[in-house]
Amino acid sequence: MTAATTRAYRREADPAAQPWTGPKRPYDLVKEFVVALVVVSILTVILAALFSSPDDKQLTLAEWAKAAPNDFVATAATELDGTSGSATYGAPYTHDKSAAQKIGPLAPQNWPGVTIPIDSAQDFVVRPLQGAAVGSNLQAALKQWSAASADQQQKWAAAYDTALAAVPDTDPAKIATGDYGPVPVMMTQLLALAQSGGLDGALLAQGRFYQTDYTKPLLFLADGTYLEDLARAQHLGGDQWGMMNETGNYPGQAWLWLYTFWYQVKPFSTSGNGDALVWSVMALLTVVFVLVPFIPGVRSIPKLIPIHRLIWRNYYRDVEGRGA
Amino acid sequence: MTSVPASPGDTPAAQEETGGWTGWVRRRALRSFPPEQLLPDKQPIYVASWIYVFGVATIAAFIVVLATGGILALRGPAWWHGSSVGHYVNSLHLWSVEIFMAFMVIHLWGKFFMAAWRGKRALTWITGAVSFLASIGTAFTGYLTQQNLASQWVSTQAKDGLNSVGIGAYFNVLDFGQMLMWHIVLLPLGVGILVVAHVLLVRRHGVVPPFPPKDTPSRDATVAEGSVQA
Amino acid sequence: MRLALALMSPINLNHPGRYVHWGVIQISVANLVLILIMVAVFAAAILLPFPGTRRRK
Numbered sequence: 001m002t003a004a005t006t007r008a009y010r011r012e013a014d015p016a017a018q019p020w021t022g023p024k025r026p027y028d029l030v031k032e033f034v035v036a037l038v039v040v041s042i043l044t045v046i047l048a049a050l051f052s053s054p055d056d057k058q059l060t061l062a063e064w065a066k067a068a069p070n071d072f073v074a075t076a077a078t079e080l081d082g083t084s085g086s087a088t089y090g091a092p093y094t095h096d097k098s099a100a101q102k103i104g105p106l107a108p109q110n111w112p113g114v115t116i117p118i119d120s121a122q123d124f125v126v127r128p129l130q131g132a133a134v135g136s137n138l139q140a141a142l143k144q145w146s147a148a149s150a151d152q153q154q155k156w157a158a159a160y161d162t163a164l165a166a167v168p169d170t171d172p173a174k175i176a177t178g179d180y181g182p183v184p185v186m187m188t189q190l191l192a193l194a195q196s197g198g199l200d201g202a203l204l205a206q207g208r209f210y211q212t213d214y215t216k217p218l219l220f221l222a223d224g225t226y227l228e229d230l231a232r233a234q235h236l237g238g239d240q241w242g243m244m245n246e247t248g249n250y251p252g253q254a255w256l257w258l259y260t261f262w263y264q265v266k267p268f269s270t271s272g273n274g275d276a277l278v279w280s281v282m283a284l285l286t287v288v289f290v291l292v293p294f295i296p297g298v299r300s301i302p303k304l305i306p307i308h309r310l311i312w313r314n315y316y317r318d319v320e321g322r323g324a
Numbered sequence: 325m326t327s328v329p330a331s332p333g334d335t336p337a338a339q340e341e342t343g344g345w346t347g348w349v350r351r352r353a354l355r356s357f358p359p360e361q362l363l364p365d366k367q368p369i370y371v372a373s374w375i376y377v378f379g380v381a382t383i384a385a386f387i388v389v390l391a392t393g394g395i396l397a398l399r400g401p402a403w404w405h406g407s408s409v410g411h412y413v414n415s416l417h418l419w420s421v422e423i424f425m426a427f428m429v430i431h432l433w434g435k436f437f438m439a440a441w442r443g444k445r446a447l448t449w450i451t452g453a454v455s456f457l458a459s460i461g462t463a464f465t466g467y468l469t470q471q472n473l474a475s476q477w478v479s480t481q482a483k484d485g486l487n488s489v490g491i492g493a494y495f496n497v498l499d500f501g502q503m504l505m506w507h508i509v510l511l512p513l514g515v516g517i518l519v520v521a522h523v524l525l526v527r528r529h530g531v532v533p534p535f536p537p538k539d540t541p542s543r544d545a546t547v548a549e550g551s552v553q554a
Numbered sequence: 555m556r557l558a559l560a561l562m563s564p565i566n567l568n569h570p571g572r573y574v575h576w577g578v579i580q581i582s583v584a585n586l587v588l589i590l591i592m593v594a595v596f597a598a599a600i601l602l603p604f605p606g607t608r609r610r611k
Contacts, residue, residue, distance in 0.1 A: 016443025016533055020368040025606060027367035032377065036384035040423060044388055047422075048415035052563035055405060055414075056473035092493035101488040112493035212501025214479075219498065222480035231477040235571055238481065241580045247474060249567040251584040253467075255425055255460060264578050275488035290453040293441035302439040303535065310600050311438060312534040314607045315370040319537045372607045374599035415563075426588070430596050 056234075056247045059227055061203065061217060065194035068226040072194060073187050074170040075224040079124040080183065081157035084223040087120035093219070094118060101276035109276070116215060121157070124220050125190055128202040138189045141182035148181065156181035238263050258285070362527055371531050375438075378431035379526075383519065385424035390512065392417040401469060401504060421463060428456060440532045448529065451522040458515045465507035468497055479503075 065072045078084035090099030092115045100109035126145065133139045145153060160180040167174045172187060193199045203217040221227050228237070236242040243260035246252035262268045262278045271277060292298055302308060309316065343350065395413050396404065404410035432452070441449040467478050479497045486492035496502055572583040 014443055015536065016445075017529075018443070020530055020533060023369045024366040025369050025372065026365060027371060028365060029363065029380075033380050033384065036377065036381045037387060040381060040384040040388050040420070043423060044385075044392075044416050044420045047419040048412060050563060050565050051415070051419070051567055052411065053415040053418040054474070054568065055411070055470075058472050059476060089487075091490075092487060103489075108490040109488050111490045115493040116496060212504075213496070213499040215496060215498040218476060218480055221476065227476060227480070230473065233570075235573060235580075235582065236474075236477055242481075244585060245571065245582050246584070247568075247571070249569055249571050249582070249584050251422060251588045252582065253463065254585045254589055255429065264580075273488070275485045279485055279489045286457065290450055290457075292436070292453070293446040293449050299439065299441070302437045305437065307437040307600065308439070308535055311373045311375055311434070312370050314372055315534055316537055318369075320539050372604045374602055374604055375596075378599065422588070426592050426595075430592055430599065433596055434599070 051250070054247045054250045059221065059230065060197065061194050061199045061221065062197040064221065064224060064226045065191055065199070068224070069191055069195075070170045070172065071224050071226050073172045073191055074164055075220070076125055076187055076190050077157070077161040077164050077183075079120040079220070079223065080186070081154060081161045082120060083158075083161060084120055086118055086124075086219045086223055089118075092116045101273040103273065103276045103280050118216070118219065121153075123216055124203070125186060128193060128199055129186060129189060131202050131207075132189075132193050132198055135189070137185060141185035141189070144182040145186065152181070155179075156183045160184065160187070239269060258282070357524070357527060364527075367531060368533065370534050375430075375434040376531075378427050378434060379523075382424060382427040382431050383523075385420055385427055386515070386519065388420040389417065389424050392420055393508065393512075397508060401471060405471070421466070425459065425463070428459065432456065438532060439535070442532055443529065445525070445529050445532055448522060448525040451518050451525060455515055455518040455522060458511060458518060462507060462511040462515055465503050465511060468503040469500060469507050471500070 061072075075084065079087060082088070086093055088094070088096065088099055090096045091110050091113060094117075095114055097107070097110050100107040126142070129138060129142060133142055148156075156179070159178055160175070160183040163175050163178055163180070164170050164172060166176070172184070175184075190199070193202070200217060203220060204211050204214060206216065231237060231242070232240065234247045235245050236247070238260075241260050241264060243256045243263075244252050244254060259278070259282055262281060263274065268274045268278050268281075288295060288298065341347075392413060396410070396417060399407075399410060404414035435449070435452065464478075464482070468475055468482075482497050483492050486495060486497060495506075567584070574581050574583060574586055
């Protein structure tokens with residue numbers, strides 16, 4: 001058989017593949033499109049005028065530092081001693097391979113390596129302070145810090161972080177006395193820098209003039225709890241079906257229902273590999289969705305739930321009536 | 325067959341081959357999509373239900389999304405925060421997207437229950453499904469580039485999912501510049517190309533016919549192995 | 555002032571969201587309404603007569 005004959009044979013065997021030879025009716029596609037465009041435009045204009053759109057104000061580091069200074073300092077302390085979320089994240093930010101999420105034996109998080117390097121102590125604390133060191137107080141503290149060995153720096157930072165965590169409400173003013181070196185001065189000065197708005201600029205600019213990459217300010221913000229508290233108040237948390245939601249009473253992203261569903265149930269909700277596991281499940285379901293025509297069972301559902309009998313009821317009434 | 329003035333010495337076979345690459349493209353295009361098939365003014369008798377309008381309604385909504393996005397682009401991504409006109413245009417963009425997604429899903433429900441992939445139409449389903457996924461991606465990058473509290477939260481959350489499978493190393497949701505360019509250039513282009521392919525496939529294969537009526541003998545037994553049908 | 559005008563839409567959706575809980579499911583009223591409207595539109599699209607379909611005896 002030639003290829004053309006095989007194709008013709010297959011087409012003949014599959015009635016749905018044959019060109020329609022039955023009756024036709026006039027159908028103005030261009031008019032249909034124009035009417036659809038007008039209807040959708042009017043609907044959009046009306047909905048936009050009635051409901052507007054949400055625009056919850058962006059959170060600056062300055063606002064965070066002013067509204068929740070204790071949370072800010074506690075976060076800065078974890079950046080300095082390398083225990084923050086960003087510092088312990090692994091790829092693509094840091095080199096800790098053991099931090100990666102796993103899917104069984106696989107850790108695809110590690111495969112690209114560190115493409116967005118973050119040094120939390122330098123990026124979030126030391127460098128911004130160096131850029132803003134005008135007071136003799138801070139200059140002396142920074143001098144003491146850079147003159148010390150890495151071990152000594154870690155000792156001071158860890159001691160401060162641990163002591164601060166023990167204070168109710170992590171209020172730095174109430175911290176127990178201890179050997180923290182220059183860290184208390186650095187923390188106070190970083191807080192002041194943040195509250196003045198200088199840290200927003202410093203973290204974003206990174207010494208450059210033009211900038212469009214907000215990685216560092218966003219990572220720092222997300223390492224704290226203030227942003228999360230604001231989000232959770234609006235039901236945007238991961239375990240609140242947050243992916244589907246929008247601020248206020250606006251409809252959100254209803255199409256993400258299945259993606260966010262997995263985060264509400266075990267094992268995904270309690271696993272340290274939750275994100276990787278959900279992605280794997282969704283990747284599989286996505287393949288199933290795209291390849292529905294080839295999947296036995298799934299592709300038979302339309303036959304089992306005969307909504308098509310309603311859609312084509314006129315056609316069936318005409319054709320089946322004739323046979324009776 | 326296109327009419328080419330015969331030159332002395334031209335055989336009929338030689339006339340078929342004229343026009344070089346251009347001629348070849350033209351002949352291929354006309355063979356795949358004769359004008360009456362590309363823009364028919366008739367449809368089979370069974371194309372008679374309101375469910376059939378949701379494909380074109382989705383396309384219409386897509387055009388409104390592109391147009392409102394284009395107006396936002398005129399004044400840049402920060403315009404809508406400080407201007408009431410800009411805020412209204414942003415609202416137009418948001419609601420046209422909600423309409424776009426709603427109509428697309430209704431169209432998907434209809435096409436699923438019609439098993440519209442039958443009769444060698446699997447690729448039509450596939451291009452539609454991938455368009456849906458690409459649209460979700462486009463909407464996602466849109467949320468990332470609003471430059472408000474929602475963007476800050478969505479980006480810092482979404483990074484975890486993407487990082488966990490290695491994608492985040494190259495697709496950095498915290499990088500506003502990168503996300504904006506994906507949102508206004510790459511993804512709309514991708515969705516547009518997919519939609520064009522999808523519609524051309526519908527024109528090529530015709531609207532899927534109904535399942536065989538009840539009083540005709542089942543054709544399943546005579547179907548050759550390997551053909552795709554429900 | 556201009557920003558205030560922008561938000562003076564007749565229906566202000568910027569109040570705290572209302573949510574419906576049912577077991578593990580938690581859905582905003584806004585999303586629920588949207589989904590119900592979509593289902594209603596789907597049903598209507600299938601059931602409403604389409605112009606040009608004549609009943610033939």
